[in-house]
Amino acid sequence: MSDQHILSAYDRDLEAIQALVMKMGGLVEAAILDGAQSLETRDVELAAKVRANDKAIDELELRINEEAARCIALRAPVSKDLRTVLTTLKLAGSLERIGDYAKNMAKRTNVLVEMREIPGPDASLRRMAREVEGMLRNVLDAYIQRDAKLAEQVREHDHDVDQMYNAMFREFLTFMMEDPRNITACMHLHFIAKNIERMGDLVTNMAEQVIYLVTGELPEDSRPKADSTSYISKVD
């Protein structure tokens, strides 16, 4: 059993597409970390950089789509090669969405600079962002190493991000009830928290795609959802 195709150009094509995904993943990781840092330190310049870099992420997604389409048209991939190409398309789509959320975080930094400070959430948001970035790093590793076990760990890890979001949701409600002048800032901060939570969900989807890539099957058991804010009606 050989891992290589007789037609070596085919391998080079597949490797190149995967390299593009890894590159895109690297840019998105940086966007998450920089976005969160710009928020915590109210660094408008860094926020501007995150917003500018999003263009490169979007362009990479287009490139990946194009290359994947070419690969399907020219090579007619089957079996694990087909899963590689399909997975690549889906991962690129998720990465693009995550990149957008990171950009949105940077955008709100500019607004929050003008607002009264809410003590606490900035550091929590950054912690949450770091958590998601770590998950993303692992999922990219799992992808390139075809490691379904690692992907499964990432999938389970999303629970922690959901818990962090729940805690912050309650925190924001408290701040807003304490003083209505906090509402605007808290609304922005809440959107940021929600966006990071969504990033976690997207990373989880990516992990499921990686499991599909490696095993040929999507995980059947539904993931334990820990975001319970849909049911919160009042703060205890």
Place this chain on the structure above:
Amino acid sequence: MNDMRLIDRAVDMKDIKFSARNVQVYYGTTHAIKDVNVDIADKTVTAFIGPSGCGKSTFLRSLNRMNDTIDICRVEGDILLDGEDIYDKRVDPVQLRAKVGMVFQKPNPFPKSIYDNIAYGPRIHGLAKNKTDLDEIVESSLKRAALWNEVKDRLDAPGTGLSGGQQQRLCIARAVATQPEVLLMDEPCSALDPIATAQVEELIDELRSNFSVVIVTHSMQQAARVSQKTAFFHLGNLVEYGETGQIFTNPVDPRTESYISGRIG
């Protein structure tokens, strides 16, 4: 952005090997090739695709004057190899065919030993000064055709005793032995199984670093896999010629679209 894929697939049209201008080919009264203009790039694999009888093989054969052997065949227009008209009276077709080698649909080794199959061309063209030279040509040709390891211990065995895929690679080795500048291949894999086909395709991809390769194929997938440029022929017309990725993902002409997607025959 540094991209392996694009470097790999890059088509550099700067060096043109063959240049066809207003080429017409007639078989008696039949107008088989109608006003074809095409530039074939050096160090590139160019694929000709199209339904049976569309003229792709006829056009390929006119590139090394194989049509000369057909009495009723008449070629008009200019076909330039490195800027020189190959139909000029002063051009010796035998010398031309040493420069423009050809591999056919069915493997056709000479009924001689493996060694002599390869050595034949270099001998008649006087490419080897002595036996050592010739040995070297035979070895390097077989290596280029990825056949050396399989036959090095039985060079005296008859070429016809090899398997189909090996015979075809032997014919490719024979074609490269005269150090041609262009290699024409007319359906080189249609008699081969998928593995032998893949080996020949890999070989074509490697040959590209030294030669200009033109391949006629019924298999669109093969054209897609091995070529950088694709030309689509239909009813004697060159309908579309472009970068292979573009032809197979976004062809310009509706006839190309119909053919590659299996809508017309």
